[in-house]
Amino acid sequence: MPLRIRSEHRPAALQRAMLPEVVADEAIAIVDADGRILHWSKGCERLFGWPADAAVGQHKRTLLHSRENGVVPPWPSARAMRRLNERCRDGHVLATIETVQPVGERAGGRVRAIWIGTDECVSGNAPWGASSPILTDPHQRAVIRSQTGLFDYDRWSGTIGWIDHQWQALPVPVGRVPLDRLCGVMDDPAALRRAVADAAADRRPLLTFECDLRLHQMRRRRVEAAAHMIYAQDGTLARMVGRYRDISEQHVRDNRRRRQRDDLHHILNSVPDAFLVTDAAGVILSANAAAGQLLEREPDALAGCDVAAVIGVQPAELPRLASAESPRPLAVAHADGQVINIELRVVLPDRSGEPSYALFIRDISDQVADAERMDLLRMEFVRTSQASALGAFAAQLTHEINQPLTALANFLGSAEVMLRKGGPVDRIADVLAMATGQALRAGSIVQRHFQRTVGAEPDMQPIDIAALVEEAVLLALPGNAGLDIALTYDLDDDARTIWGDRVQILQVLTNVLRNAAQALRRVDQSHRAILISARRRAAGDMIELLIADNGPGFTPALLPHLFEPLHDRCNDDRGGEAVGMGLGLSICRWMIAAHGGQIDAFNQPGGGACIRLTLPTPVTAGGHGEMHIRTENGAA
Structure with a gap:
């Protein structure tokens, strides 16, 4: 020595x-x-x-x-x-x-x-x-x-x-x-x-x-x-x-701790994932080589830095993340402005003394990029499928409705000729009656195709709102869809049951929740939230079910046409990502109207969009509903 x-x-x-x-x-x-x-x-x-x-x-x-x-x-x-x-x-x-x-x-x-x-x-x-x-x-x-x-x-x-x-x-x-x-x-x-x-x-x-x-x-x-x-x-x-x-024992202990620290440092540097250790105040105590490479800093330079400044996680969030069952996705910006996607898992070591946190960080930029490409391909496929289905629907409808319309035109032409020639009134009346029959036939063809699209007549029954909302969330956001959305429920005790077709209402809720999740992709992952609330109207005859998010909201160009079918929303959708022909919400409108309810949409004063469904209670079921669209902060 x-x-x-x-x-x-x-x-x-x-x-x-x-x-x-x-x-x-x-x-x-x-x-x-x-x-x-x-x-x-x-x-x-x-x-x-x-x-x-x-x-x-x-x-x-x-x-x-x-x-x-x-x-x-x-x-x-x-x-x-x-x-x-x-x-x-x-x-x-x-x-x-x-x-x-x-x-x-x-x-x-x-x-x-x-x-x-x-x-x-x-x-x-x-x-x-x-x-x-x-x-x-x-x-x-x-x-x-x-x-x-x-x-x-x-x-x-x-x-x-x-x-x-x-x-x-x-x-x-x-x-x-x-x-x-x-x-x-x-x-x-x-x-x-x-x-x-x-x-x-x-x-x-x-x-x-x-x-x-x-x-x-x-x-x-x-x-x-x-x-x-x-x-x-x-x-x-x-x-x-x-x-x-004499410091012999202390010297031996120091050497043993030094060897253990060196061994641990060697092991951590061999781990492919980035690894940070912070104290309870969020100050980084140590970092391995993979963390320095991922964050483009020297590992020694990371020691002493605030974890909030490095990866955007506040110290107060560490206990909650340590108890979370799944890792949290984050977006981290380098000093040059480049943004990388990471997956963060926090572990609280089981030891006495001042608590410290072990942060395991994995670079998922490639997975996120692949998922985004798959989303684009999926949306393009959905758009193509919708166009193909719409073409087939239009071709079939054209084929079937062409016969009664042709017969209608012939009957009307014959009636016109007879009127000019002064034909018998009874004969003219018979021809016009046959023309009326063909017009009704054409209407029944259209009605039959619509019912085939949206389903049969609603199977009305009492529906528990809490169970319906839970099932819709599982269908629309399986495993939260990797979006880390905070879901909040606010269901009043006197607004627990509605009257309607369970399958159709479930389809409406699933569609609305998927649209909300799509819009939240442009919100920071740590602040994504959806609020699902239900309350009884003051009159007591209807239940209002609201799905609100804290996303970018509806653009002024889209809001008036939100429920219109075949409206091109590639350039004016609120998230800039969801593309389609508007058939989903237009069908939702007809389903809610068939229940005697209403559906409307508006932007919240504090930001974010809200879809409101108004549905009857089992006591007041009946009637025909209609659609209302709010254009500015909920004003009709």
Whole structure:
């Protein structure tokens, strides 16, 4: 494992004889030769309650009332460790373990670094006394619990003083030893020496690094260390004081997580579908290579983006999409304006903590293009079939009606000749009667063909509106026809039953719903909606059934001719897609009229089209209906 070096540049004015900021959480102080506090760490503040601005400049022994067996201990001239009773700011007496390490010289005497620990084995952290337990190495036990050790490197002597915090198997004795001896158990000591030399050349105050140490029996440990670099008056490095800690388990965990993350990243990049991970706020956390290719962005550039800006899905929609049974089709625009069609499936992983969403995206542009081509072919086929059927219908009707019309013309011609010649009135009357018979015959032929087209006489019976609407939706929008239309029903309790032919009314509803779905193709997929409502008229004799959509509505050119047969609507249909001859709605008009009802169409004030069917109730059935067309926002 290569040595990892991190260093920090700071102005020379900040280079003081104190431990680096990375060890500020430890209870560490630095005092001068007289014991006056020069540095007071955050750990000392938490342990004793005295803030740094109140502690710096005070005598440590006086500030904390330090006592060893009831006596104020003297300051040692070399490295030493003591068990003391020291008083906190609130008056509480604390049993502490004080390690004093000389770290350099200053005018007036030697500067000392003090590491202060507490032994939690002492019940209630009571002061040291005659009844206190005897610990073989209380300082080391306290250091073990903190997972931290200290070291002091003296450049002039080439020695390093250190405390082994948990590696009794390390083949180097605890205390002060030559630096070369410690470097002998390091994997890459030359790299550390170069790092120290570079930092000293730049007069950096702080150096942090990680390295591997070789223990007995082929054991290895990973160490993280941080050192404050102290310079002499001539600018050369004099000492390094810092702390180190064992990060072996953490290092193993980090490597394991890194390998798992790399494996997962490799797996996701091999998936052909695009894949995004977002948090609950809709911020993209990661993306695979397929997502970058589909959305024409680098995967790393997608991280941190709002999913609404990338694929148009609002964060509030993610929970609903995660519970949906089928994927949602969407249209996404690239930066260059190109629009692609995608299919989105959202999954909510089953895990604790902050929810995140996995978005699986599939490019369905080719399928949509194929479906559109099939729709065009289908509509062209329907148009051709309609024209062919209309031609056959017209040919048959012409053939059958030609005979009575020819006979009618002959009879009328004969009557005209007889009138001019002054023929007998009785004879003329007989000829005109025969002409009348042929005219009635022609009418019956037309009526018979119409009944063959629209069906026989209505089979009137009570019809449940809810069941009829449900069946019409299944026929007109099987599986929602892939359009993602939000269907809403608003059926009043007093408008549940109508009187009519179930097959014919079903045919009318199916035709109207198909037209509405066709018009909604030009509406954004996330906002397509159809409302089916039923209500009883104020008079109470008729039921109004309304089918409203939020599409583009009827064009002014189409609306007056909506129910006219054979009206060319290729250029003026409301969606610009549905083409035909108008036979469907014209037949719907005759079917509703045969029920004694009405059918009308209008544009809603808020946008969208509405078809209204007015049908009789079982009590008021009868009569003949008629058609009304509204031209402007429902106005007759």
